[in-house]
Amino acid sequence: MDEESLRSDTRRYWELQRHNDSTDWVLEQYISDKRQKLGGNSLLEAEMEQIRQRSSPEHCETLVLLVGLSLEPLLQSICLYQPAGILLVLSDDEYAGEPRHAYVGHVFEAIERLRDEGLIDRVPKYLGKNPAGEGQFVETADDPLAVFRTLVETLRDEPCPVIDITGGKKSMVAGAFLYAAYAGVRISYVDFTEYDRNSRRPYGYLSKIGELPNPYEKFALREWERVRLLYQRYQFREARRLLEDIWKAMSALMADSANALDSLDRYLEYYEKWDQGDYRGAEEIQRDLGNFRQPNAVVELGGRWYRIEGDDYVEPPKYLYGDQEVLKVYAYDELKRIQRLIDYTQDYRSAFLRAGALNEIIMLARLVDLIKDDNDRKRFLEPLDNKTPSAESVFKALTNPDKEIHVGSNRKKHDISFKNAPEMTLPKPPEMKPWWNKTVMFRDDPSKGEKGWDKFLNRRNDLMHKYFPVSRQWAEDALRFVEANFEDFLGLRTKDMPLYAEAVPWPELCELCGLQRFLPSSLVRDEAGKGGSE
Known part of the structure; x- marks a missing residue:
């Protein structure tokens, strides 16, 4: 059949519609009236011959149709998809002056005719309620959120629906598209290449039924939400792994996003190393990143911290226990890390053990602080770097202010002993306030003759050798214990220290990487109120 025949018969059908009030009769002409100039086909059959040549959607189990005033595109979709089930979604109380349940009856009758004419193999199963006994469909309020909720409820047991957004009002289309995007299901649309200027209607035979790319998949929007959340929870390694999938999706659509994605990966690697305590590794990455607000531990310790090589570490920091400025920066960073283990990963065992390790470092710094002679201090610190x-x-x-402290390598003979320790006598320590009484679990118990610090050490040793569960209360009290030690030793409150031990907020990171050029503002904003600012 030639195009002029299709064009003229389409105009004839429009005239029928304009001069006849019977929707069923008009649709019967569209579906069943065999036209000689169309090769013995009805107009719909002739249209489908053309549409199948330029459309390639696969068969679907469930087809969701938004019912509007133009029913022909819906019938075209049904013929192409051959669905086993159909969900008709209606919003208005009236359609073309008819009640909703009466208007949808025309759709049911038209679908019966599709079966009778062999355009579909069988009448699909109708999903939804039966509010008026006129066949099954769903009704929804005329707003996007209502449509979204209706589809969530109705399609709960439908694994792979196709959402056709051709019909319906814009508000219905918005809600249906939102559902499809979030659910990750196929989105179909009947598109037209030519409209008749006089009738302001499209030529059906020039239709193309295609599936729109899901923006959540194409632009990896859902994955970006997860990356943001992982970053805000300081799970940098997991964020980097997820970024690999995003890279494939975004670079295929926006090649110029590659530099921003590469920059983000480097920042995440930087923060991953910092959070692992690899300050030197983080400092080396920073050289490629330029200036930004960094944790003090990387800035001040990066160039003098341990370097990991293979299964060993080299270049350890010298005399750590004797440098209070270095110790202050390190301990502050570690205290924040312990807090994150409690808040973000609920790894209470690791938090407790790290608190115990940091506590020992602070106690050794207290011991070194008693040595005033530079030569004696160096003799003491040299072997202390190893054992x-x-x-x-x-x-x-340190809790016995009435006795000098004898140092050496003989455990039975000396108060403080370790391998290669120099023999020396340290002055009587100043009286130490029982800072551990600021905790709940590790207070002194005079009635039992128990020292709070001794209870802490015993609990920590138990955790190292026995695997029983650790509660949040234990972890928080362990953090309280070591923070009280730290503040008592330095005579400063942690919150008053002008130090930074956080990742920059997510919006600031996006700006550093140039991601604001490629992400919608909703994904650049710090929705969770985290991202490093405390």
């Missing part, structure tokens, strides 16, 4: 005394012996020595 350390037991935490219990240090506590016992």
Whole structure:
């Protein structure tokens, strides 16, 4: 059949519509009236011959149709998809002056005719309610959120629906598209290449039924939401892994996003190393990143911290226990890390053990602080970089202000002993306030003759050798214990220290990487109120 025949018969059908009030009769002409000039086909059959040549959607189990005043595109979609089930979604109380349930009856009758004419194999199963006994469909309020909720409820048991957004009002289309995007299901649309200027209607035979790309998949929007959340929870490694999938999606659509994605990956790698305590590794990455607000631990310790090589570490920091400025920066960073283990990963065991390790470092710094002679201090610090005394012996020595402290390598002979320790006598320590009484679990118990610090050490040793669960209360009290030690030693409150131990907020990171050029503002904003600012 030639195009002029299709064009003229389409105009004839429009005239029928304009002069006849019977929707069923008009649709019967469209579906069943065999036209000689169309090769013995009805107008719909002739249109479908053309549409199938330029459309390639696969068969679907469930087809969701938004019912509007133009029913022909819906019938075209049904013929192409051959669905086993159909969900008709209506919003208005009246359609072309008819009640909703009466108007949808025309759709049911037209679908019966599609079956009778062999355009579909069978009448699909209708999904939804039966509010008026006129066949099954769903009714919804005329707003996007209502449409979204209706589809969530109705399609709960339908695994792979196709959402056709051709019909319906714009508000219905918005809600249906939102559902399809979030659910990750196929989105169909009947498109037209030519409209008749006089009739202001499209030529059906020039239709093309195609599936729109899901923006959540194409632009990896859902994955971006997860990356933002992982970043805000300091799970940098997991965020980097997810970024690999995003890279494939975005670089295929926007090649110029590659630099921004590469920059983000480097920042995440930087923060991953910092959060692992690899300050030197983070400092090396920073050289490629330029200036930004960094944790003090990377800035001040990066160039002098441990370097990991293979299964060993080299270039350890010298005399850590004797440098209070270095110790302050490190301990502050570690205290914040312990807090994150409690808040973000609920890894209470690791938080407790890290608190115990940091506590020992602070106690050793207290011990070194007693040595005023530079030569004696150096003699003491040299072997201390390799081996350390037991935490219990240090506590016992420092909590006895009436006795000088004897140092050496003989455990039975000396108060403080460790391998290659120089023999020396340290002055009597100043009286230590029982800062551990600021905790709940690790207070002194005079009635039992128990020292709070001793209870802490015993609990920490148990955790290292026995695997029982650790509660949040234990972890928080362990953090309280070591923070009280730190503040008592330095005479400063942690919150008053002018130090930074956070990742920059997510919006600031997006700006650093140039991501604001490629992400919608909703994904650039710090929705969760986190991202480093405390």
